[in-house]
Amino acid sequence: MKRIDKIYAYLVEKTENKTIDDFIQMEGITASEIAEDLGILRNNVSAELTKLLRQHKIIKIKGRPVHFLVRNRIEELLQCELPEDKQEYESIDEVLSYGKKKTVPREGNIEEEPSPFDDLIGSKTSLRIQVEQAKAAILYPPHGLHTLIVGQTGVGKSLFANMMFNYAKQAAPFMKSAPFIVFNCADYSNNPQLLLSHVFGHTKGAFTGADSDKKGLVEKADGGILFLDEIHRLPPEGQEMIFYFMDTGTYSRLGETERKHTANVLIIGATTEDPESSLLKTFIRRIPILIRMPSFEERPSKDKIEIMKFLLATEANRVQKPIKIDAEAMKALIGNTSYGNIGQLKSNIQLVCANGFLHCLNEDLITIDFKNLPSEIKNGFFYLSRKSQEMQELSKLLGSDLTIYPEGENKALFEEDPYEPDFNLYNIIGDKVSFMMDQDVSDEDINRFLKLDIDIHLNKFYSKFSSNALTREKILKIVSEDILFFTEEVQDIVEKNLRQKVSERFLLAFSLHLTSFLKRVKSKQKASYTNIENVIYDRPKEYQVAMDICKMIEERFNTHVPIKEAMYLTILLTSLLEEPQAEHVAVLVAAHGSSTASSMVSVVKSLLGEGNVDSIDMPLDLSPKYILDEMKKRVKEIDMGKGVLLLVDMGSLTGFGDVITEETGIPTKTIDMVTTALVIEAIRKATIMEMDLEDIYESLKDFRGYGHYTAVKTVNDASSKPPAILTICSTGEGTAEKLKQMIEQILQNISRTDVNVIPLPINEIDDRKEMLIEEYEILLAVGIANPKIQVPFIPLESLFMADGEERIVTLIQNQQLLPSNPRSPVMVKEMSEESLNEFLTYLNPKKIIRSIMNFVEHLEKIEGKTFNNTTKINLNVHIGCALERAVLHDSLVYDTDVCEEKIIKKEAYKEAAAIFQKSFRITLADDELYYLVDMVENAIEKQSTYTS
Structure with missing residues (x-):
């Protein structure tokens, strides 16, 4: 029996056969009593009681200590239902008072018979x-x-x-x-x-x-x-x-x-x-x-799920097949539903069901899973990450997979017109597949054609929900036309005065902000502005434009605009400016000798062409101070806004980086033991791959040349060993065989049938790897564990990322040498930044992501655990949204009891979160940190479950 079920069973047993008088005497059961009687740690009991509260199975009586009661037992005694959305009560008397509030039906039978509603x-x-x-x-x-x-x-x-x-x-x-x-x-x-x-x-x-x-x-x-x-x-x-x-x-x-x-x-x-x-x-x-009428966003989680089930049932009835969908896909569909409300949800469900139908033509069940959703619908899952409470509610209500059968739900939802197509999409798909199969069209071409056909048919009806060309029309569904006209004028002024284009989000973001402000003024609500004077110090141009816009608002809408509104507009404008074209990290090579550094740079330029690289030769008779001054000068000259990587050989040069950064304000990183191969790799990553300074440094600090990455040899070379790829799995059977088939398919696509794919059980790595290295030319390893045999390794989870197959192809073709670090910090950063770009209005994701990732690294140290990539991305997005809530003075409120252990951990998190105060003058509230503690604990528990 699970711990939560054990605790609930204990509560039921303790309240069984109790009368109302008994409840008045006992008030309820405390967490300490449960912990003592069941031999469970009190903080674990508190965590499970919180889950039971969210499931509406128990109620809480406030006081010292807090007491708990089984909801349905109380309802049976009182012969009435307690309010579904009410979980906490001031006293047992408040609970019992609901028994006196039962309503009496009015005369007549209108209310007694079923209503259309x-x-x-x-x-x-x-x-x-x-x-x-x-x-x-x-x-x-x-x-x-x-x-x-x-x-x-x-x-x-x-x-x-x-x-x-x-x-x-x-x-x-x-x-x-x-x-x-x-x-x-x-x-x-x-x-x-x-x-x-x-x-x-x-x-x-x-x-x-x-x-x-x-x-x-x-x-x-x-x-x-x-x-x-x-x-x-x-x-x-x-x-x-x-x-x-x-x-x-x-x-x-x-x-x-x-x-x-x-x-x-x-x-x-x-x-x-x-x-x-x-x-x-x-x-x-x-x-x-x-x-x-409330928007879909305003509906409770239970309603959202019921609406989704109804729409899935509609599709199941239309196609006459059951539809199975996983929890992550359902969350993505719910999270992706914004301006289009139920109509948009319906179009998205029809799209994913049509795609699922296409892939399951010859099967009795349509399967929809998260990894096969279109990327724009997947983003809905990350949108929910900023709303931790709703995500938790959905997780409890959804469980795992859901299967909807034909002739299922029949609750009314909304009008068939204008959202219902006048054709049966599934009949179209089935008929066209049969026709093309008769014409011997390949499966790949059939899939490609039908995906396009599905999009064309659905977009014909739902273009207002998905077409970028109709952005203006979409916005007019949310804001009034005069607001949008004014925003377009503001856009022209911003771009003209700041000489910089604004992002495509500008019209919507500014329109919503202005609408909210004017409504607040009209209803005479006093704005709770946060103290944000510091934001204008390094944005004088944006602040001046914001002041001009405030004057325009006063004149156009005949209202007073507070000075702090200009400060908020400054943040908004800054976040909505298009980022200038990405610049490259510069590279400065410095080495002892009359031509050591310049010779390396000359070779690199001849191989890769001109890059943002310079060199300083240091004859032994030159003083270190002279070289330091020269390096400072060169760093200022070549810096393009993304910092300078210093590649040096030895001695005093290794300590110049911190001094240069302190005196010039330009970020630098230093790597010693410079070689020509190191310079080549640094320039390639700075210019071709456009990596940031920190990422280049992390990927190169242990680089010692290309010796560990053996070039691919062909079978035509009589002296070569046959090439091979290792797939590391738990047993070497089942999953291992499927993984082998996947890799073989990738090899077939690039005509590399000469490469052997060898499944290797994890418990046999130590015994067999030496023999395999002797027998084969190992190109790379893929799987659940790194065999540590000096070849590139791709973790199993990375294989299923969008670029997983591409990484394997690139490595096999020996065109891109990747570090064997399985943690993929660059990928985590890019995915987190992309998600935050969708959610944040005021803060710039590019400016805050590095500090967020540093903070998450501190959390790993506090917990003594290494987070997987999924956990890191979820934490990065959640923390970014928490920072914006702090700026807007709208932080989450944590209303769950906390134990001493959680308080201690919160304080440790708080100390780590000082990085945000230091970098941006933003402080995370204690309540936000408590939510973060819960989030991390849940993530670690999931990781442990997955590993075991």
């Missing part, structure tokens, strides 16, 4: 208030209340209006034959006259082309509901006609002078815009019910 995911949770508003609007005598539904694109406004109509027929305010008329005002937004004609009708001759009288939608909707989608597209005169009709029940057709027509119509409007800024105030006053 019951099939709506979240009707009892995240949409409960909206459902109650809708029911009130329908039931209000005598004919209901006009309603406006507000929400982002894809949240389900049209479906919600349809459900209101179905509820109206069920509850009897409307007849069963009542009409439900739908009209999208955006369809005719460029022709107000034609739009009004559709809504109210027209008479013959009212305008050019009006050849006869025509009924309008208001007349067709008589006795029912007229749903006006995107109602903000109605012109002012149209809004006036609508609100006059709401007031009087009378209207005129276009071309008539008198309002002689009457109709009894309930108006439901829907808009993605802020009603206050997009609709006439006189119009809004006529609509008493305003229902705000």
Whole structure:
């Protein structure tokens, strides 16, 4: 039995057969009691109790000490459900008071029979208030209340209006034959006259082309509901006609002078815009019910999972096959859903299901796993990394793999139109595959063609969610048009005054920031600005532009802008400027002798061409001070902003680096025992591979020439041994054989059938490696452990990275010699930086990533563990987001009990985190550090499980 199950079983047993009076006396059970009775460390008990709380299996009674009770036992005694989102209570009396709050159903049976809203995911949770508003609007005598539904694109406004109509027929305010008329005002937004004609009708001759009288939608909707989608597209005169009709029940057709027509119509409007800024105030006053639909981001984790399951079930029914999806893929789909809401999630699910169907044509099960997701959807997983609490909730609710069978879930979600394709994508795939197989088209060409075909079909319907060309339209779904126009003006001013292009994120990031600021001003909310005066000291140009922008905001929007807002804008502008073209690390070679250094550099230039490299020869009669002054001068001349690598031979030259950095401010790193091979490798990594100074230094500090990397020989060379690749696995069977097949396929792709692939069990390395070295020319090793035989080694996890296959090909072809360090610090840095670039608005990932990685190295020392690459990337992204929260004074709040052991560890983390205060004047809050402690402990536990 798992520890958590053991603790829960103990709680159930202790509270079994207890009465309410018993609970009043005992209050609950403490962590110390559990620890003592079960013989488990108290801090481990506390950790498991926290998990049970998140699973809503227990509740917590505050006090000293804290007590715990089993939730369903209390609910049985009280004969009522406790609030699902409430986990903590001030006292046992507060818990028992819920037994006195049971509601009595009102007279009649409307609420007792199933309602159309019951099939709506979240009707009892995240949409409960909206459902109650809708029911009130329908039931209000005598004919209901006009309603406006507000929400982002894809949240389900049209479906919600349809459900209101179905509820109206069920509850009897409307007849069963009542009409439900739908009209999208955006369809005719460029022709107000034609739009009004559709809504109210027209008479013959009212305008050019009006050849006869025509009924309008208001007349067709008589006795029912007229749903006006995107109602903000109605012109002012149209809004006036609508609100006059709401007031009087009378209207005129276009071309008539008198309002002689009457109709009894309930108006439901829907808009993605802020009603206050997009609709006439006189119009809004006529609509008493305003229902705000939450975005997908605002929905609780449970609802998100239910929505995803429903969409997967839809695909399973369409293709008539079960769909199996792993937990990481589900998290990626949820995390990737942003501006498009449920509509975007639906398009993403259809895309991954279509790709899964393509790869499982001849199988009974469609499998979707994280590693095969498109890269833009994978990014959703990293987005969730910044939201540790939600990630934990999803992990608990999702478990591991999920299999959805046809004819599964049937809860209503949102309207079929406009997100439902008018074709069956799976039929298209199946038919085309059959046709191409009959024509003897290769599997590779079939896959390539169909992937393109899937994208074309889906993009036809979902381009507003995935096309870069529609970025402006996407932004207009989130911010108002006047905000976007203003932001475009600001962009021109920024680029002109700073003489630098802004990144593609500028329009969205600045628009959102300005929208938030103006809303805060309008609602008279006082901003909690953090003390960030120091940010302007090294950004005077950006600060001046920010001040100019603040003046523009004051003039355009007639509002006061505080001085600290200019400071925040300075940070924002700095982070949104495009990075200048990457410069190279410079290399300075210094060696004793009249021509030693210059000769090495001459050879390198002849081989690699001109690079950013210089040399200083040091005859033995020159003083060290003279050479130091000369090196400082040369470092200043060749530095291109990324620092200088000093390659020296011996003596006093080895200690000059720190002095040069201190006196010039230019970063330097020094490597001694310089050779021509070392200079070649340094220039190659600085110019061709564009590596940073720190990464070049780490990869070369133990470099001693190319001797360890034997050139590939061919079988035609009579004196050569046959080339081979070792695959290191646990047993040499099963996984080892699969790994061997993968490597052989890679070799076949590059026509290297002469290379042997030899599986080697890990427990046989010591016994067999000498024999294998004698018999074969070992090119490289791949697998779960480094055999340490002086050849490049690629860890198994790196093989499955995006460039894993490419690394093997490059090594085999002897074109790129890689260090045998399996930790891949460059890859970790690049992936972390790329992820942070998506999440951060104010901080520049390129500026903070090095300090974050140094901090993580300190955590490894504190824990006495080496983190794997996945853990490092997750930690880097989480810490970057924590730093930005600290800048915005919006740090996470840690509400879990902490034991003494955790406090001690937090203090150690806090000491290591001083690096951020020193480098950026940013301090991580204690609560953030507690979350980090939890994150690290969980990661170490997972690593241990994986290793064992």
